[in-house]
Amino acid sequence: MASKILADNAPDPNSVTTKLSEWVSNVTLDDIPENIKERAKYLILDGLGCALVGAHLPWSEEAVEAITKFETPGGTAPIIGWKGKKTGLISSAIINSSFIQGFELDDYHSYAPLHSNSIILPTLISLLSREPEKFTGKDLLLATIVGYEVGPRVGRSIGGSSILSVGWHSGAVFGPPVASASAAKLLNLNARQVEDAFGMACTQAAGLMSAQFESSVKRMQHGFAARNGLFAALMAESNYKGISKVFERKYGGYIPVFTLGGLKPKPEEIALGLGEIWRTEGVLVKIHACMGGIHSTCESVGNLLKDHDIKYQDIEKVTIELTEAPFHHGGWKAEAPIQVIGAQMNNAYIAATIFIDGSLEMKSFDESKLNRPEVWDLVSKIECKQNNFEGEVDPQFKLCTQITVELKNGEKFTNRVVNPKGVLVPFSKDDIVGKFRHLTNGIISTEEQERIIESVVNLENTSIEEFLKVLDLDVKSPFAV
Structure with missing residues (x-):
């Protein structure tokens, strides 16, 4: 030995x-x-x-x-x-x-x-x-x-x-x-x-x-x-x-x-x-404030709302088909009441929120909106299933969601998203700067935003003292803005 x-x-x-x-x-x-x-x-x-x-x-x-x-x-x-x-x-x-x-x-x-x-x-x-x-x-x-x-x-x-x-x-x-x-x-x-x-x-x-x-x-x-x-x-x-x-x-x-x-x-x-x-x-780079494996769901629901006149009150049933990892990670059955972290990790809860509000925002998880009765009513109509889409999805990514919505009048609509925005075509540098400004708007000043951007974009010529200095600032809570 x-x-x-x-x-x-x-x-x-x-x-x-x-x-x-x-x-x-x-x-x-x-x-x-x-x-x-x-x-x-x-x-x-x-x-x-x-x-x-x-x-x-x-x-x-x-x-x-x-x-x-x-x-x-x-x-x-x-x-x-x-x-x-x-x-x-x-x-x-x-x-x-x-x-x-x-x-x-x-x-x-x-x-x-x-x-x-x-x-x-x-x-x-x-x-x-x-x-x-x-x-x-x-x-x-x-x-x-x-x-x-x-x-x-x-x-x-x-x-x-x-x-x-x-x-x-x-x-x-x-x-x-x-x-x-x-x-x-x-x-x-x-x-x-x-x-x-x-x-x-x-x-x-x-x-x-x-x-x-x-x-x-x-x-x-x-x-x-x-x-x-x-x-x-x-x-x-x-x-x-x-x-x-x-x-x-x-x-x-x-x-x-x-x-x-x-x-x-x-x-x-x-x-x-x-x-x-x-x-x-x-x-x-993420667009939505939720687990990465749910981004295809966010995009798919958005597509359905854009392409069809769907009112959440008219929905009879929603089926969300997910590949293996997103299903195990985010396809679990949610129960009320839910904490913010659980909501951000659950496909059904996120899908219901977007069907009702039209989009997913940071404010979607504020206490005033979390655990709304109408969200939970719609969650009860949503079923998540595993579908690996063999032969249909690039196995390297495995980020695919197919959503089928059945309305009370018998109409049925389906949308599939393979690799959501930001995957096959990554966010550009302008997209990232735009996201930075959007996220920090109101929680720090415009001048502070620009100093941070300038420091990082020119990092090779930025001293560490300056880099640390631009991060030494007070920030407001995004829930307070």
Whole structure:
């Protein structure tokens, strides 16, 4: 047994963990195509917009109060949207992540579901605050892109979206190595230290999807990933030893353990196309304030309302057909009363809301509109079914919804959406700037909006002191606007 353990721990140039660690350590900004660098800057802007929107939601304020109550006073790391308020590195990462995830408006990925910005940006902002004069905007951009690249590769290696079907919260499981990769890059760790960071990050990976029904902790689980990955990188910086070859290690390794539920292990995905295939291109920007797998439902209901004269009072029955992961994630039967988080995770509730209101807005989840009798009456008429649309839908995306509406007069209408807006044709940079302005309109001033946009769009020429300064502002709750 001893010789076997030593063999598993021996240097191996074919190890996917080693390959990824070496790439993280060695990649430079010059190695990255210009279009990827530009895309990343606008994705960062989207993440910051989501953080500002989430900073003073009720559950976000509860999180700040709770964490700062037991955290040692002081620290260098900012709490976004709370002018002058700082805390420790780890607490800041958790809190700011919970802001970005605060209203289900943040990015997701077509290749393996995770919310990259809610992991990467809080991790890096915490680290940058420690010694802002030591880093540049270029360092931030590079470390962010490293995270964007690592996340979907790790996620795909253990099943991608299929991991949702067995009950794991995918991004919380994929996230710790993402945070550790971005942090390790910013800290300029060597390949051995990066591998140690991966080893310590992956052993902390966890996240239960049952958090989606009523728990505020759903907003924070990507923050746990940020915390764990940041902690791992800081320990590796001090040469604390992590698990070697953690991704493929046969006994107790990340991929073997997380694919025990019947998922297909794909260790080759970890290092696939590094430096040639850019997974940053697959980071998708959300339109609607709900789980990404429900966006096809939002678009399909919108199409039905646009194409036909449908009054919600005339609906007899609605059937929503969903592919596997969206069905398991969002096809569950909702029961009254529902919490905001549950509403944002449920296809039937979201569909009913749009049929009644004509669109889905942040105000749709305000206390005055949540749990309306007319919404629940329509929810009772909606049935969600699984349909994988074999041979009809690109299996790479699996984002398809078909909705059939039957009216009381016997009329029947059907609409199918394969890959909603923002998937096959990603949001343009102008779209992202427009979303940022729309989300932050009224919660910060126009001047503050423009300073943030200017800082991020010109990130290579922005000092970290200036970057942190434009985020040090007070934000209003979007429910109060």
